[in-house]
Amino acid sequence: MAEQNGVLVVGEVGGDGAPRPVSFEVLAAGRRVADALGQPLTVLLMGSGVADPARELGAAGADRVLVADDDRLTALTVEAASAVLIEAIEAVRPAVVLVPGTTAGRDYAPRVAARLQVGVAADCVDLTVEDGTLVAVRPVIGGRVQVAVRLPGSRPQIATVRPGSFDRATADGTSPEPEALAVDLGPDDLRVVVRETRPAETGPANLEAAQTIVSGGRGLKEPDNFKLVEELAGVLDAAVGATRAVVDAGWRPHHEQIGQTGRTVSPRLYIAVGISGAVQHNVGMQGSDYIVAINRDPDAPIFKIAAFGIVGDLFEVVPAVTAELRDALGK
Template sequence: MTSATILVIGEHHNGRIRPASLELVTAARQLADDNSGDVVVAVAGSGVSGIASEFAVISGVDRVVLAEHDALAPFLPGPWTAAVALMIRQLEPFAVLIPSSITGRDYAARVAARLELALVPDAIDISLDKQHLVASRAVLGGRVQTSIRFIDDDPAMVTIAPGAFARAEPGESVATIEDFAVTIRADDLRVSLVEKVEHRAGAKGLTSAQRVVSGGRGLGKAENFALVEELAEVLDAAVGASGATVGAGWRPHSDQVGSTGHTVTPMLYLAVGISGAPQHLVGMSGADYIVAINRDPDAPIFKVASFGIVGDLFEVVPALTRQLKALKDHGQG
């Protein structure tokens, strides 16, 4: 028998709350209000009491549970799976919301398998139907949206796509923080971290960036991504990439925007030499402003663009970078 608790896994990175976790608080609050439930944020890690305190002042959070263990940092799938599974077993929530981050997608599937729970990945909306959770997600490259209803009384697990909900902000009240004891067994430590390599997009935080410049196959070859990087540099933007360029090995998958990459919702999304396939559009059409540079006036990307430049990117991009640099040098950037 589950409670009406909505459990949010509060992810963090480099000592900061991941913005996607704050979006989950908004989603959880809506669900809890519809179901007379409460919102519990779980914070797992090592030395993360400060993160727990930050979550405690976020509007909509009723309770924070803090699971501290040395094995929970840096992230490894084994210990995180063990910790999250234990929390679900003990708290018996109605629903568990996990960010669709690279780590979230990893442990969510493992936890679901371990506890034999149903999991809907990459949901873009959640609601209640006759006391059952309904999660909506885009399929077939974003062309179709499906709604999936959980039918049993077990905790419903959902990973939520970044940008699907507004971020919850600090509020007036302070939630209680409770310690949660985690046991990590030797079996949970079968994978260890050998090396960590930060890609450029990781450093700039593609999914939380306010500006993203993405490159597509129109760049012709990997080396020409330098044009995108220079433009991104002057705009203080993260670098993204289309699926075609990742498939060609020009960029790492961590840069990919789209249905099988990241969903981004920046203030500005600049698409350079990207045609605008449905699989790409599903990952970026939530941006406030979309600027497209493409030499084909009929490219589908122009249908979603706020501003379009029809032209050769090898002329347009260097000129744009030069102009923006000049503005910046004159203190107007």
């Protein structure tokens, strides 16, 4: 690809028809990279009836908005998403392409990279530009180490962005008028047909959107004691999370699991109760603004990432904190 034209970021819409929060994070990442390159930022939205959410994304700092709006993209399959993204890349000729590191994005980004015979940096938590080249930072070995990846021979340079890694761009500007991207899908792009979609059993709380999360670990000793976590969460209008140890033990449902093999969250406040702070847990919550840890072991690794730590027996500390907060908040 000869001429290079800025950064192309891909947004996603949720089941409610609004842009997913991660779209604003990828947009913020794209803005930063585009500014460092001194080149424009284009946002692409694919789906059916997505002009309005595309404008919302455009108002959050994009220079150009592309919309692939087609009924055949209602249930966006990985084949169709790959085909449309390749068309957008051919139309924009970007130097850098950023894709949300969601289930879908993690699926189609490498396919697109393979078809274009370029590299992909997956699951990035930071992005900078050095000497006009993207430098993508990604955790490896379960988050113990971070590596900086360059894709020097790749044009475009493709990266997926881990949700929760960037502050969200805010939609307080004026959107450029969305431009229609011609959607040309062949039989191979449409061979998977989605006949029905059902909501996942994600439980009452949307952990990714929660501003406050109270999570419990094996320190609670037995499932019934999770009521301590639920009571504290209730007073704070918080969602409840859990470690894999307690999910594997059958104490809590899998949709509450936070970490490498669970969900990635970035609330304003994350309270970890009886959680040791294993790297596999921490990678799912270390993007939280403010982490509070309650653990009786002063050497527990969770204290290394906590802004505020209480060393003590959770069976004493949690009821006391809950009672104080109940009084203070008048609940």
